[in-house]
Structure formats: structure tokens, C-alpha cells
Amino acid sequence: MRSVSAGVGGAIAPAAAAAFKSRHGGAEADGGDHALKKKFACPNSGNGFSKLPTMGLESNSKPKIVTGEFGYTLEDVPHLSDYIPHLPTYPNPLQDNLAYSAVRQYFVDYDDTVAQKVVVHKDTARGVHFRRAGPCQRVYFESDDVHACIVTCGGLCPGLNTVIREIVCGLNYMYGVKSVLGIDGGYRGFYSKNTRSLTPKGVNDIHKRGGTVLGTSRGGHDTKKIVDSIQDRGINQVYIIGGDGTQKGAAVIFEEVRRRGLKVSVAGIPKTIDNDIPVIDKSFGFDSAVEEAERAINAAHVEATSFENGIGLVKLMGRYSGFIAMYATLASRDVDCCLIPESPFYLEGPGGLFEYIDKRLKEHGHMVIVIAEGAGQEMLSESLRSTAQQADASGNKLLQDVGLWISQRIKDHFSKERKMTINLKYIDPTYMIRAIPSNASDNVYCTLLAQSAVHGAMAGYTGFTVGPVNGRHAYIPFHRINEKQNNVVITDRMWARLLSSTNQPSFLSTKDIIEASKGEEPPTALLDDGEETK
Ligand SMILES: Nc1ncnc2c1ncn2[C@@H]1O[C@H](COP(=O)(O)OP(=O)(O)OP(=O)(O)O)[C@@H](O)[C@H]1O
Ligand SMILES: O=P(O)(O)OC[C@H]1O[C@](O)(CO)[C@@H](O)[C@@H]1O
Numbered sequence: 198m199r200s201v202s203a204g205v206g207g208a209i210a211p212a213a214a215a216a217f218k219s220r221h222g223g224a225e226a227d228g229g230d231h232a233l234k235k236k237f238a239c240p241n242s243g244n245g246f247s248k249l250p251t252m253g254l255e256s257n258s259k260p261k262i263v264t265g266e267f268g269y270t271l272e273d274v275p276h277l278s279d280y281i282p283h284l285p286t287y288p289n290p291l292q293d294n295l296a297y298s299a300v301r302q303y304f305v306d307y308d309d310t311v312a313q314k315v316v317v318h319k320d321t322a323r324g325v326h327f328r329r330a331g332p333c334q335r336v337y338f339e340s341d342d343v344h345a346c347i348v349t350c351g352g353l354c355p356g357l358n359t360v361i362r363e364i365v366c367g368l369n370y371m372y373g374v375k376s377v378l379g380i381d382g383g384y385r386g387f388y389s390k391n392t393r394s395l396t397p398k399g400v401n402d403i404h405k406r407g408g409t410v411l412g413t414s415r416g417g418h419d420t421k422k423i424v425d426s427i428q429d430r431g432i433n434q435v436y437i438i439g440g441d442g443t444q445k446g447a448a449v450i451f452e453e454v455r456r457r458g459l460k461v462s463v464a465g466i467p468k469t470i471d472n473d474i475p476v477i478d479k480s481f482g483f484d485s486a487v488e489e490a491e492r493a494i495n496a497a498h499v500e501a502t503s504f505e506n507g508i509g510l511v512k513l514m515g516r517y518s519g520f521i522a523m524y525a526t527l528a529s530r531d532v533d534c535c536l537i538p539e540s541p542f543y544l545e546g547p548g549g550l551f552e553y554i555d556k557r558l559k560e561h562g563h564m565v566i567v568i569a570e571g572a573g574q575e576m577l578s579e580s581l582r583s584t585a586q587q588a589d590a591s592g593n594k595l596l597q598d599v600g601l602w603i604s605q606r607i608k609d610h611f612s613k614e615r616k617m618t619i620n621l622k623y624i625d626p627t628y629m630i631r632a633i634p635s636n637a638s639d640n641v642y643c644t645l646l647a648q649s650a651v652h653g654a655m656a657g658y659t660g661f662t663v664g665p666v667n668g669r670h671a672y673i674p675f676h677r678i679n680e681k682q683n684n685v686v687i688t689d690r691m692w693a694r695l696l697s698s699t700n701q702p703s704f705l706s707t708k709d710i711i712e713a714s715k716g717e718e719p720p721t722a723l724l725d726d727g728e729e730t731k
């Protein structure tokens with residue numbers, strides 16, 4: 198690594214300089230992780246590194262970027278010692294735990310980072326990396342001094358209870374932390390509801406239930422009141438589980454905590470059934486949702502195949518990102534057409550949906566259509582002549598029911614205009630899917646997420662979201678999670694695979710394809726083996 202820049206440019210704040218010294222092996226350091234080995238040494242220590250620490254008590258922290266040889270970049274996460282000088286460190290209690298100390302290289306090396314891009318050419322720059330998640334040899338909290346809290350915000354998602362359980366158990370079993378508070382009812386619960394104490398015994402069975410035992414909400418993000426509550430209650434580790442809106446909220450909470458100079462780690466755990474959070478491989482609950490969606494698709498298929506010109510129509514969640522619809526379609530093989538928000542479609546005329554339905558019914562006598570809730574919304578508003586843009590408490594646009602609308606349009610076209618017999622069955626399993634407990638693979642994933650978050654907070658990292666990047670868990674700065682949304686890229690391989698699996702029309706002209714590719718960076722996507730899309 199060559200240089201580090203963090204915080205706004207300008208003079209080095211004394212607090213930051215001292216903090217940096219302490220963290221990287223200065224006089225105050227008592228042999229913490231950062232000072233343990235020579236190779237961990239401060240980038241200014243003559244091993245080829247140089248460091249320009251400009252981190253201070255600025256309220257708007259800038260990204261912490263470390264650059265190195267061959268285009269290597271580390272987008273690092275904030276650390277408590279960035280703004281609090283002379284923080285003592287302690288040996289990680291896991292080193293005395295027989296189960297863990299037996300594991301070779303159980304502790305992560307300070308220099309371990311995870312590459313964002315794994316498909317490379319021989320002349321590709323090393324590119325962006327994130328700090329590898331995991332237990333560090335030194336921790337910044339004594340177990341008895343930790344007062345943690347957990348909050349869940351936004352919509353439901355399978356696995357919320359598993360993450361809660363594993364944070365409570367991880368803190369207790371790995372670090373001996375006894376004080377964990379549950380914040381009821383989302384962000385606003387910090388200042389408008391009672392808290393509850395969470396113990397391993399109390400959360401023992403909750404992973405078997407859907408929903409969140411803490412309750413959740415949208416809206417009600419009053420940063421000042423939330424941080425007042427954190428301060429008043431003496432909370433020093435905050436675990437925030439939620440989607441894109443929640444992570445934006447967590448970023449401003451972190452900024453306020455930092456502005457006040459509080460020794461409070463703020464850790465985000467990304468939750469979104471829509472899989473719309475960027476950088477991470479996928480979000481927890483997604484696999485469970487796809488699996489459950491299969492049941493609805495199976496039912497639609499049974500109905501469709503049992504009637505003359507049967508059409509099974511299934512609406513799945515996905516406001517702006519059609520991942521659930523795309524993966525459920527690919528998994529099922531019974532779906533003839535998948536419609537998602539990212540891929541505009543049209544109904545009438547050559548190459549349109551009606552023409553395709555007609556062809557499919559003639560060929561097979563039935564068909565199954567999967568539609569994501571956010572698909573075709575513009576057409577829908579136009580057709581309903583409604584410009585009303587209602588929003589929920591968090592400001593998310595409220596969508597009209599595309600399933601009902603398209604069912605009616607198909608019936609009107611084939612039954613009324615074409616006088617054809619069709620039997621359309623519309624299934625909306627959305628809330629049934631969202632409310633299930635997580636499946637086995639999500640349970641494992643939730644456990645890893647929770648443990649990674651706990652290790653990160655104990656090691657003094659803050660202002661981060663945890664998640665797998667190319668299969669390795671990493672700490673990702675909030676700004677990277679919050680800068681954009683993860684969407685299906687219709688010029689990417691995965692969508693092409695879907696088109697070749699269903700054989701549906703792409704509804705695209707060459708002009709559309711050029712437009713869709715413009716400035717589009719390949720996003721993180723699931724199970725793909727393309728550039729960024731494993
Ligand atoms: N830009 C923002 N800044 C601060 N807080 C926000 C922001 N957007 C949303 N929040 C807060 O985050 C919480 C959850 O947001 P939201 O309802 O959008 O759900 P989400 O986390 O995106 O999850 P889902 O995936 O279910 O939509 C709300 O309490 C909301 O007030
Ligand atoms: O009915 P609610 O709670 O607003 O949630 C609906 C939204 O939540 C999501 O499931 C995301 O959590 C979206 O797919 C959906 O539009």
C-alpha cells in the first residue's frame with residue numbers, strides 16, 4: 198500500500214494524528230492489531246508506504262482510500278481511533294477460547310483485503326478492495342463495558358430473526374458481552390418505545406420464525422433524537438439491520454456519532470429481499486424468497502396446464518430490481534415470460550407481449566408469466582391516467598398493482614377483442630414470501646453476517662456495512678453501499694440466459710440496447726460468471 202487519504206484535505210488534526218499513532222504502533226499503543234507485526238506498520242514507517250492522514254472531527258467524513266502498487270486501492274472503513282485519541286486496546290478474548298485458538302490463522306491479518314473484481318486480464322489494474330471481515334487480535338472494547346443494541350428497519354425479509362439471534366449469541370459466546378438491547382419498531386423506537394433486553398436464552402428459537410421479533414417501521418428517522426438516545430442509554434455498539442434506506446440512515450447516525458466524538462461503533466447489516474444493495478454478492482433472505490416463489494410458480498403452472506388456454510400469472514416483489522423474478526424464473530423452467538422493471542416491454546403489435554402470448558398458447562395450450570411488482574409502472578400510470586405519486590413513510594414511491602392491471606389487459610385483449618377462450622389465474626404471493634423464516638443456506642449466511650459485524654465492532658471499526666464480496670465477507674464503507682442501487686442489467690449475461698431459457702422476446706430495439714449499455718458499469722450480480730458478475 199502506498200498512501201492513505203481520509204477525511205477532508207488540509208492540516209492533520211492533532212486528535213487524528215494521535216489516534217493514528219496509537220492505532221498504528223505509536224507510544225500509546227499497547228501492541229494492538231495494527232502494531233503487532235512490522236508488516237502492519239504505519240504506511241509512513243519506511244516500508245514503502247506513505248500516509249497522509251487528514252481525518253479529524255469533521256462531521257462529513259470523506260472516504261478513507263489507501264492506494265498501492267499496480268493500481269491497488271483499498272476503500273477502507275472508519276475506525277474509532279480515527280477521531281478518538283489514545284484508545285486502549287485489549288487482547289481478543291477468542292485467543293483463550295479453545296474452539297477458536299485451535300483454528301490456524303483464525304484472526305484476520307490487518308493487511309487482508311478482498312478484491313471487488315475477480316475476473317481480470319494480465320494487464321488489469323489490481324483495482325478496488327475492501328477490508329476483510331473477521332476477528333482481530335486486539336479489540337477496542339472490554340466485554341463488560343459493551344452495551345450493544347440491535348434495530349431492524351424497513352420491510353420484512355426472511356432471516357431477520359436469525360441475524361438478531363446470531364448477533365446476541367455472537368456477542369455473548371465469543372466476546373462475553375451480556376448487555377444487548379433490542380430497539381422496538383425500527384428507527385423511531387430509539388426515542389418513542391421501550392427497549393428490551395436480549396439474551397441468548399431469549400433469542401434461542403427466534404430463527405424458526407418469520408418477521409422480526411423487534412418489529413420494524415418505515416419513516417421516523419430523527420437522527421438527533423436517535424443519537425441522543427444512544428448517548429443517554431450508554432450504548433456503544435449499534436447494529437442496524439435494514440435495506441438501502443436504512444443504510445442511508447445508518448450513515449447519518451454514524452456521522453452524528455462521530456461529530457459528537459462518541460466511542461460508539463455503528464455497524465450496518467444489509468437486508469433487502471429485492472437484492473437491490475450494490476457491492477455485496479447478494480442479500481440475506483433472497484435465496485429463501487426465490488425458493489418460496491417457486492411454490493407460487495408451481496401453483497400457477499398447475500392451474501395453467503389444467504384449463505384450456507390457461508395463463509398463470511405470478512406477481513413477485515421487486516420495486517426497482519427484478520432479481521427475485523429473474524432468479525425464480527431461471528430456477529423454475531415453467532415460466533414462459535418474465536417481466537421486470539429494468540426491461541421495458543409493450544403489449545400490442547409485432548414483438549409485443551400479446552403476440553407472444555398468442556404464439557405460446559397456440560404452441561403449448563398454456564403459459565406462465567412472472568411479473569415483478571415494479572415492472573411496467575409507466576405504462577400502468579398512463580393507462581390509468583393517474584399521475585398521483587404517493588409515497589410511503591420513508592419516501593418510497595407507492596406502486597400500483599401491475600398484476601391486476603396486466604391480468605385485465607390480457608383478458609380484454611383475448612376474451613373481448615379476439616373472442617378467444619382464455620383462463621387466467623392471478624397469484625400474488627408477495628407478503629407470504631416475505632413472511633417466511635429463512636432457509637438453511639440463508640441461516641448460514643445470516644450467521645456469518647452477524648458474526649462479521651460483531652468482530653468488526655469489537656475491533657473498533659465503525660461506519661461500515663458488512664457483506665460478502667466475491668464470497669469473502671468484507672467491511673464496506675457506507676458511501677459505497679449508498680451511492681447506487683443494484684439492478685438487473687439487461688445487457689448483462691444473466692438476463693441473456695433468462696431470455697434463452699424462456700425464449701421470450703426481449704422487447705428491445707437496437708436503439709434500446711445502445712441506450713441501456715450507456716455508462717452502465719456491470720453491477721454485482723448473483724451466480725453469473727461474467728466480469729463483475731461471478
Ligand atoms: N435518505 C435517508 N436518510 C436517512 N434515513 C433514511 C433515508 N431513507 C430511509 N431512511 C430511514 O430508513 C428506514 C427504512 O427505510 P425504508 O423504509 O426505505 O426501508 P429500507 O431500509 O430501504 O428497506 P426495504 O428494502 O424494505 O425498502 C426508515 O426509518 C427511514 O426513515
Ligand atoms: O408493504 P411494504 O411494507 O411497504 O413493503 C413493500 C415493499 O417492500 C419490499 O419488499 C422491500 O422490502 C418491496 O419489494 C416492496 O415494494
Ligand SMILES: [Mg+2]
Binds near residue numbers: 351440441442
Ligand atoms: Mg428500500
